[in-house]
Amino acid sequence: MFIETYYDERATIPGTASEPLIPYPELSGEELEVWRQYLPISREIINLHSRFNREHIPGPVITEIEKAKQSVPLFDQIEIWSRADDPMAVGVIGEEKPRYFSIVRWGDAKLTLDQVKERLRAEKWMLRLTLIAAILVFLAATIGAIGQGI
Numbered sequence: 001m002f003i004e005t006y007y008d009e010r011a012t013i014p015g016t017a018s019e020p021l022i023p024y025p026e027l028s029g030e031e032l033e034v035w036r037q038y039l040p041i042s043r044e045i046i047n048l049h050s051r052f053n054r055e056h057i058p059g060p061v062i063t064e065i066e067k068a069k070q071s072v073p074l075f076d077q078i079e080i081w082s083r084a085d086d087p088m089a090v091g092v093i094g095e096e097k098p099r100y101f102s103i104v105r106w107g108d109a110k111l112t113l114d115q116v117k118e119r120l121r122a123e124k125w126m127l128r129l130t131l132i133a134a135i136l137v138f139l140a141a142t143i144g145a146i147g148q149g150i
Contacts, residue, residue: 002110005064006102007071023071024091024101031113032100038116039081039088057106064104065089078103086111 009023027035045053048065057065057080065078068091075091076098082088086107093099111119 001058001106001108003058003060003064003104003106004110005104007064007067022074022091022101024068024103027090027100027102034113034117034120035081035088037120039083039086041082042079045078045080045089061089061104061106068103075101084108 006024008025045065047053048057048062048069053062068075068078068089075093076095077092079090079092080087081090084107086105088105089103091101091103093101
C-alpha cells in the first residue's frame, strides 16, 4: 500500500486576507473534475478515531489528517473521496462555493492524474461497448424469435 501526502509548507495558498496560509494544494478546474469522477464516493469524517475509521484508514493517514486539522483549522470539514481501494482525504472550505484541498491519498494503485484520466476514458469506452453488446444480443434474440414465428 502506498501513502502519498500533499502537505508542503513551501507551497501555501492564502485562505483569505484574514485566514492563515494553506499548506495543501487546491483542487480546481480539470484536476477537481477528474478526481471527483474517479473517486465518486464521498463521506465526511466526523470522528476520525471511530472504530470504522481505525479499521479502514491506516495509522499514518490518520496522523496526516490530524496534522491537517491542526495546521489548517479553517477546514470546515474533511472528506474521504474513494473508489474501491484508492481513497483520498480532502479538506473542504466553504459551503456555497466550496474549495477543495488534497491532504493525503493511499491505497493499492499509485496513479498520476494523467493515468486517472486514461483509466476514466477506458471505463467510459468499456461501458459504451457493454451497452452496445447488450443491445446487439437483445436484437439478435428478438430477430431469432421473430424468425421462428414466436
